[in-house]
Amino acid sequence: MNATTQPRAELLFGPGDATPMSTDEADLMPWSAAAEQLAALPKYWLATGRASGRPHVMPVMGVWLGGTLTVSSRPGSVKGRNLLRDGQCVVTATIELGDLVVEGDAGHVTDVARQRELAAAFVAKYDWRFGLRDGRIYEDSLPGSPEYAFFEIAPVKAFGYGPDGLTATRWRF
Template sequence: MTTTTEPTSQPIAELLFQADAVPMSTDPATIKSWPAAAEQLAAAPKYWLSTSRASGRPHAMPVLAVWVGGALVVSTRPGTVKGRNLDHGGGCVVTIATETIDLVVEGDATRMTDPERRQRAAAAFAAKYDWRFTLRDGRIHDDTLPGSPEYAFYEITPTRAFGYGADGLTATRWRF
Protein backbone atom coordinates (compact mmCIF):
# COMPACT_ATOMS: atom_id res chain seq x y z
CA MET A 1 0.00 0.00 0.00
CA THR A 2 1.37 3.38 -0.96
CA THR A 3 -0.17 6.44 0.60
CA THR A 4 0.98 9.98 0.32
CA THR A 5 0.12 13.25 1.94
CA GLU A 6 1.05 15.10 -1.23
CA PRO A 7 -1.69 16.23 -3.60
CA THR A 8 -1.03 15.79 -7.31
CA SER A 9 -0.33 19.53 -7.55
CA GLN A 10 0.48 22.00 -4.81
CA PRO A 11 -2.33 24.37 -3.84
CA ILE A 12 -1.84 28.10 -3.61
CA ALA A 13 -1.17 29.08 0.02
CA GLU A 14 -2.01 32.58 1.18
CA LEU A 15 -2.83 34.56 4.29
CA LEU A 16 -6.49 34.34 5.17
CA PHE A 17 -6.59 37.86 6.61
CA GLN A 18 -5.32 41.12 5.14
CA ALA A 19 -3.61 44.11 6.80
CA ASP A 20 -6.77 45.41 8.48
CA ALA A 21 -7.52 42.15 10.33
CA VAL A 22 -5.97 43.03 13.69
CA PRO A 23 -5.34 41.00 15.87
CA MET A 24 -4.91 38.25 13.25
CA SER A 25 -1.42 37.87 11.83
CA THR A 26 -0.80 39.43 8.44
CA ASP A 27 2.82 38.28 8.33
CA PRO A 28 3.45 36.09 5.25
CA ALA A 29 6.01 34.15 7.31
CA THR A 30 3.10 32.58 9.23
CA ILE A 31 1.69 30.87 6.13
CA LYS A 32 1.61 27.12 6.74
CA SER A 33 2.66 24.65 4.06
CA TRP A 34 0.06 22.29 2.63
CA PRO A 35 2.30 19.21 3.07
CA ALA A 36 2.51 19.95 6.81
CA ALA A 37 -1.26 20.46 7.01
CA ALA A 38 -1.94 17.32 4.96
CA GLU A 39 0.29 15.35 7.33
CA GLN A 40 -1.89 16.46 10.25
CA LEU A 41 -5.01 15.65 8.22
CA ALA A 42 -3.71 12.15 7.48
CA ALA A 43 -2.79 11.48 11.11
CA ALA A 44 -6.00 12.69 12.76
CA PRO A 45 -7.82 9.94 14.66
CA LYS A 46 -11.31 11.39 14.11
CA TYR A 47 -12.92 13.81 11.69
CA TRP A 48 -16.14 15.78 11.50
CA LEU A 49 -17.94 15.53 8.16
CA SER A 50 -20.54 18.14 7.26
CA THR A 51 -22.88 17.57 4.32
CA SER A 52 -26.12 19.06 3.07
CA ARG A 53 -29.44 17.28 2.89
CA ALA A 54 -31.49 17.54 -0.31
CA SER A 55 -33.55 20.22 1.49
CA GLY A 56 -30.36 22.23 2.08
CA ARG A 57 -30.32 21.62 5.83
CA PRO A 58 -26.87 20.82 7.24
CA HIS A 59 -25.82 17.47 8.66
CA ALA A 60 -22.61 16.89 10.66
CA MET A 61 -21.28 13.61 12.02
CA PRO A 62 -17.97 12.26 13.34
CA VAL A 63 -16.34 9.82 10.92
CA LEU A 64 -13.18 7.81 10.51
CA ALA A 65 -11.11 8.63 7.44
CA VAL A 66 -7.85 7.82 5.71
CA TRP A 67 -5.64 9.90 3.41
CA VAL A 68 -4.97 8.07 0.16
CA GLY A 69 -3.29 9.60 -2.89
CA GLY A 70 -3.99 13.25 -2.05
CA ALA A 71 -7.62 12.74 -1.05
CA LEU A 72 -9.45 11.97 2.15
CA VAL A 73 -11.52 8.78 2.05
CA VAL A 74 -14.45 8.25 4.41
CA SER A 75 -16.56 5.15 4.78
CA THR A 76 -20.24 4.97 5.55
CA ARG A 77 -23.21 2.81 4.81
CA PRO A 78 -24.83 4.04 1.60
CA GLY A 79 -28.28 4.39 3.18
CA THR A 80 -27.18 6.69 6.01
CA VAL A 81 -27.98 10.38 5.91
CA LYS A 82 -24.35 11.26 5.16
CA GLY A 83 -24.17 8.57 2.46
CA ARG A 84 -27.32 9.82 0.77
CA ASN A 85 -26.12 13.43 1.08
CA LEU A 86 -22.76 12.61 -0.50
CA ASP A 87 -24.49 10.71 -3.32
CA HIS A 88 -26.92 13.62 -3.84
CA GLY A 89 -24.51 16.53 -4.09
CA GLY A 90 -21.00 15.64 -3.06
CA GLY A 91 -20.02 19.03 -1.64
CA CYS A 92 -18.86 18.69 1.93
CA VAL A 93 -16.63 20.05 4.69
CA VAL A 94 -14.26 18.03 6.86
CA THR A 95 -12.78 19.48 10.05
CA ILE A 96 -10.15 18.37 12.53
CA ALA A 97 -8.52 19.94 15.56
CA THR A 98 -4.97 19.12 16.60
CA GLU A 99 -2.53 20.61 19.08
CA THR A 100 -0.76 22.51 16.30
CA ILE A 101 -3.45 23.37 13.77
CA ASP A 102 -7.19 23.33 13.24
CA LEU A 103 -8.19 22.48 9.68
CA VAL A 104 -11.34 23.11 7.69
CA VAL A 105 -11.27 21.35 4.32
CA GLU A 106 -13.93 22.03 1.70
CA GLY A 107 -14.18 19.39 -0.97
CA ASP A 108 -16.11 17.40 -3.51
CA ALA A 109 -16.94 13.81 -2.61
CA THR A 110 -17.45 11.04 -5.12
CA ARG A 111 -18.27 7.44 -4.44
CA MET A 112 -15.20 5.33 -5.08
CA THR A 113 -15.87 2.65 -7.70
CA ASP A 114 -12.44 1.73 -9.05
CA PRO A 115 -11.54 -1.70 -7.58
CA GLU A 116 -7.83 -0.89 -7.18
CA ARG A 117 -8.52 2.41 -5.39
CA ARG A 118 -11.07 0.69 -3.16
CA GLN A 119 -8.49 -1.95 -2.26
CA ARG A 120 -5.98 0.79 -1.36
CA ALA A 121 -8.58 2.52 0.80
CA ALA A 122 -9.51 -0.75 2.54
CA ALA A 123 -5.82 -1.41 3.25
CA ALA A 124 -5.45 2.13 4.65
CA PHE A 125 -8.45 1.65 7.00
CA ALA A 126 -6.95 -1.65 8.17
CA ALA A 127 -3.54 -0.06 8.78
CA LYS A 128 -4.85 3.04 10.58
CA TYR A 129 -7.81 1.69 12.56
CA ASP A 130 -7.56 -2.11 12.30
CA TRP A 131 -10.95 -1.84 10.57
CA ARG A 132 -11.06 -4.58 7.98
CA PHE A 133 -13.36 -4.41 5.02
CA THR A 134 -14.07 -7.27 2.64
CA LEU A 135 -14.43 -6.48 -1.05
CA ARG A 136 -16.56 -9.02 -2.88
CA ASP A 137 -18.98 -8.99 -5.80
CA GLY A 138 -18.14 -5.34 -6.46
CA ARG A 139 -19.28 -4.31 -2.98
CA ILE A 140 -17.60 -3.37 0.31
CA HIS A 141 -18.65 -5.21 3.49
CA ASP A 142 -17.77 -5.27 7.16
CA ASP A 143 -17.90 -8.97 7.93
CA THR A 144 -17.23 -8.37 11.64
CA LEU A 145 -20.75 -6.97 12.07
CA PRO A 146 -23.97 -9.00 12.11
CA GLY A 147 -25.38 -9.34 8.61
CA SER A 148 -22.10 -8.18 7.01
CA PRO A 149 -23.47 -4.70 6.16
CA GLU A 150 -22.50 -2.96 2.97
CA TYR A 151 -20.34 0.16 3.08
CA ALA A 152 -19.24 2.70 0.50
CA PHE A 153 -16.01 4.65 0.27
CA TYR A 154 -16.26 8.33 -0.64
CA GLU A 155 -13.19 10.12 -1.89
CA ILE A 156 -13.10 13.78 -0.88
CA THR A 157 -10.91 15.89 -3.11
CA PRO A 158 -10.01 19.20 -1.45
CA THR A 159 -11.07 22.37 -3.30
CA ARG A 160 -10.20 24.88 -0.58
CA ALA A 161 -8.85 24.58 2.95
CA PHE A 162 -8.26 26.80 5.95
CA GLY A 163 -5.72 26.26 8.70
CA TYR A 164 -5.76 28.08 12.02
CA GLY A 165 -2.70 28.02 14.25
CA ALA A 166 -2.79 26.91 17.87
CA ASP A 167 -2.01 30.51 18.85
CA GLY A 168 -5.40 31.60 17.53
CA LEU A 169 -3.75 34.43 15.62
CA THR A 170 -2.50 32.79 12.44
CA ALA A 171 -4.53 31.56 9.51
CA THR A 172 -3.71 30.14 6.09
CA ARG A 173 -6.00 29.54 3.12
CA TRP A 174 -5.15 26.99 0.45
CA ARG A 175 -6.83 27.07 -2.97
CA PHE A 176 -6.58 23.92 -5.06
Protein backbone atom coordinates in the same frame (compact mmCIF):
# COMPACT_ATOMS: atom_id res chain seq x y z
CA MET B 1 -4.91 17.20 -6.84
CA ASN B 2 -2.16 14.64 -7.15
CA ALA B 3 0.45 13.95 -4.50
CA THR B 4 3.07 16.17 -6.18
CA THR B 5 0.91 19.26 -6.68
CA GLN B 6 0.94 21.72 -3.79
CA PRO B 7 -1.93 24.10 -3.16
CA ARG B 8 -1.33 27.83 -3.23
CA ALA B 9 -1.06 29.19 0.32
CA GLU B 10 -2.15 32.72 1.09
CA LEU B 11 -2.96 34.85 4.09
CA LEU B 12 -6.61 34.85 4.98
CA PHE B 13 -6.47 38.56 5.85
CA GLY B 14 -4.51 41.44 4.31
CA PRO B 15 -2.95 44.53 5.86
CA GLY B 16 -6.05 46.58 4.98
CA ASP B 17 -8.43 44.29 6.88
CA ALA B 18 -9.57 45.40 10.31
CA THR B 19 -8.58 42.22 12.08
CA PRO B 20 -6.26 41.14 14.85
CA MET B 21 -5.02 38.28 12.63
CA SER B 22 -1.42 38.21 11.44
CA THR B 23 -0.73 39.63 7.99
CA ASP B 24 2.88 38.39 7.97
CA GLU B 25 3.48 35.84 5.21
CA ALA B 26 6.07 34.18 7.48
CA ASP B 27 3.07 32.93 9.49
CA LEU B 28 1.66 30.86 6.60
CA MET B 29 1.10 27.26 7.65
CA PRO B 30 2.70 24.87 5.13
CA TRP B 31 0.13 22.51 3.61
CA SER B 32 2.59 19.62 3.78
CA ALA B 33 2.72 19.90 7.58
CA ALA B 34 -1.05 20.29 7.88
CA ALA B 35 -1.68 17.30 5.58
CA GLU B 36 0.78 15.13 7.50
CA GLN B 37 -1.02 15.84 10.77
CA LEU B 38 -4.41 15.45 9.10
CA ALA B 39 -3.41 11.97 7.91
CA ALA B 40 -2.50 10.87 11.43
CA LEU B 41 -5.80 11.83 13.09
CA PRO B 42 -8.09 9.05 14.32
CA LYS B 43 -11.30 11.01 13.72
CA TYR B 44 -12.69 13.85 11.59
CA TRP B 45 -15.93 15.82 11.53
CA LEU B 46 -17.79 15.60 8.21
CA ALA B 47 -20.44 18.17 7.30
CA THR B 48 -22.81 17.41 4.43
CA GLY B 49 -26.03 18.99 3.21
CA ARG B 50 -29.42 17.33 3.28
CA ALA B 51 -31.74 17.66 0.27
CA SER B 52 -33.75 20.21 2.30
CA GLY B 53 -30.62 22.34 2.71
CA ARG B 54 -30.22 21.59 6.42
CA PRO B 55 -26.68 20.71 7.46
CA HIS B 56 -25.69 17.30 8.80
CA VAL B 57 -22.47 16.81 10.79
CA MET B 58 -21.07 13.50 12.04
CA PRO B 59 -17.73 12.16 13.28
CA VAL B 60 -16.08 9.80 10.80
CA MET B 61 -12.93 7.74 10.49
CA GLY B 62 -10.89 8.23 7.37
CA VAL B 63 -7.63 7.65 5.56
CA TRP B 64 -5.51 10.25 3.78
CA LEU B 65 -4.09 8.72 0.63
CA GLY B 66 -2.74 10.39 -2.49
CA GLY B 67 -3.91 13.90 -1.60
CA THR B 68 -7.49 12.95 -0.73
CA LEU B 69 -9.33 11.96 2.44
CA THR B 70 -11.49 8.86 2.14
CA VAL B 71 -14.28 8.19 4.61
CA SER B 72 -16.51 5.16 4.89
CA SER B 73 -20.24 5.21 5.41
CA ARG B 74 -23.22 3.02 4.92
CA PRO B 75 -24.79 4.23 1.67
CA GLY B 76 -28.24 4.39 3.27
CA SER B 77 -27.13 6.55 6.21
CA VAL B 78 -27.90 10.27 6.16
CA LYS B 79 -24.29 11.18 5.34
CA GLY B 80 -24.09 8.42 2.74
CA ARG B 81 -27.29 9.58 1.02
CA ASN B 82 -26.13 13.20 1.20
CA LEU B 83 -22.76 12.40 -0.40
CA LEU B 84 -24.34 10.26 -3.11
CA ARG B 85 -26.73 13.11 -3.98
CA ASP B 86 -24.26 16.02 -3.65
CA GLY B 87 -20.57 15.49 -2.97
CA GLN B 88 -19.92 19.01 -1.68
CA CYS B 89 -18.83 18.68 1.93
CA VAL B 90 -16.61 20.10 4.65
CA VAL B 91 -14.21 18.22 6.91
CA THR B 92 -12.98 19.81 10.12
CA ALA B 93 -10.33 18.66 12.55
CA THR B 94 -8.02 19.88 15.26
CA ILE B 95 -4.33 19.18 14.74
CA GLU B 96 -1.24 20.12 16.73
CA LEU B 97 -0.75 23.14 14.42
CA GLY B 98 -4.30 24.39 15.14
CA ASP B 99 -7.66 23.88 13.48
CA LEU B 100 -8.36 22.86 9.89
CA VAL B 101 -11.41 23.36 7.71
CA VAL B 102 -11.26 21.54 4.37
CA GLU B 103 -13.92 22.19 1.75
CA GLY B 104 -14.08 19.41 -0.78
CA ASP B 105 -15.88 17.41 -3.40
CA ALA B 106 -16.59 13.79 -2.49
CA GLY B 107 -16.93 11.04 -5.03
CA HIS B 108 -18.27 7.53 -4.51
CA VAL B 109 -15.39 5.11 -5.10
CA THR B 110 -16.54 2.36 -7.47
CA ASP B 111 -13.21 1.36 -9.04
CA VAL B 112 -12.40 -2.07 -7.59
CA ALA B 113 -8.62 -1.53 -7.59
CA ARG B 114 -9.03 1.74 -5.68
CA GLN B 115 -11.48 0.07 -3.26
CA ARG B 116 -8.81 -2.57 -2.51
CA GLU B 117 -6.16 0.10 -1.97
CA LEU B 118 -8.42 2.06 0.38
CA ALA B 119 -9.54 -1.06 2.25
CA ALA B 120 -5.86 -1.87 2.88
CA ALA B 121 -5.33 1.68 4.18
CA PHE B 122 -8.25 1.27 6.64
CA VAL B 123 -6.68 -2.00 7.87
CA ALA B 124 -3.28 -0.31 8.31
CA LYS B 125 -4.68 2.68 10.19
CA TYR B 126 -7.57 1.21 12.20
CA ASP B 127 -7.33 -2.58 11.80
CA TRP B 128 -10.82 -2.18 10.28
CA ARG B 129 -11.33 -4.90 7.69
CA PHE B 130 -13.81 -4.58 4.86
CA GLY B 131 -14.96 -7.41 2.62
CA LEU B 132 -14.97 -6.60 -1.11
CA ARG B 133 -17.35 -8.57 -3.33
CA ASP B 134 -18.69 -7.78 -6.80
CA GLY B 135 -17.55 -4.14 -6.60
CA ARG B 136 -19.25 -3.58 -3.24
CA ILE B 137 -17.85 -3.09 0.25
CA TYR B 138 -19.11 -4.98 3.31
CA GLU B 139 -18.39 -4.98 7.02
CA ASP B 140 -18.27 -8.76 7.50
CA SER B 141 -17.54 -8.60 11.24
CA LEU B 142 -21.03 -7.18 11.88
CA PRO B 143 -24.22 -9.25 11.86
CA GLY B 144 -25.70 -9.36 8.37
CA SER B 145 -22.49 -7.98 6.77
CA PRO B 146 -23.90 -4.48 6.12
CA GLU B 147 -22.86 -2.70 2.96
CA TYR B 148 -20.53 0.27 3.16
CA ALA B 149 -19.26 2.78 0.63
CA PHE B 150 -16.01 4.70 0.33
CA PHE B 151 -16.22 8.41 -0.45
CA GLU B 152 -13.00 10.08 -1.59
CA ILE B 153 -12.90 13.79 -0.74
CA ALA B 154 -10.70 15.96 -2.95
CA PRO B 155 -9.86 19.30 -1.28
CA VAL B 156 -10.99 22.42 -3.13
CA LYS B 157 -10.16 25.03 -0.50
CA ALA B 158 -8.86 24.76 3.06
CA PHE B 159 -8.30 27.02 6.02
CA GLY B 160 -5.80 26.60 8.85
CA TYR B 161 -6.06 28.53 12.09
CA GLY B 162 -3.05 28.55 14.41
CA PRO B 163 -3.41 27.60 18.07
CA ASP B 164 -2.51 31.19 19.03
CA GLY B 165 -5.78 32.45 17.52
CA LEU B 166 -3.84 35.08 15.58
CA THR B 167 -2.69 33.25 12.47
CA ALA B 168 -4.72 31.99 9.54
CA THR B 169 -3.84 30.43 6.20
CA ARG B 170 -6.04 29.71 3.20
CA TRP B 171 -5.09 27.10 0.61
CA ARG B 172 -6.61 26.95 -2.87
CA PHE B 173 -6.26 23.64 -4.69
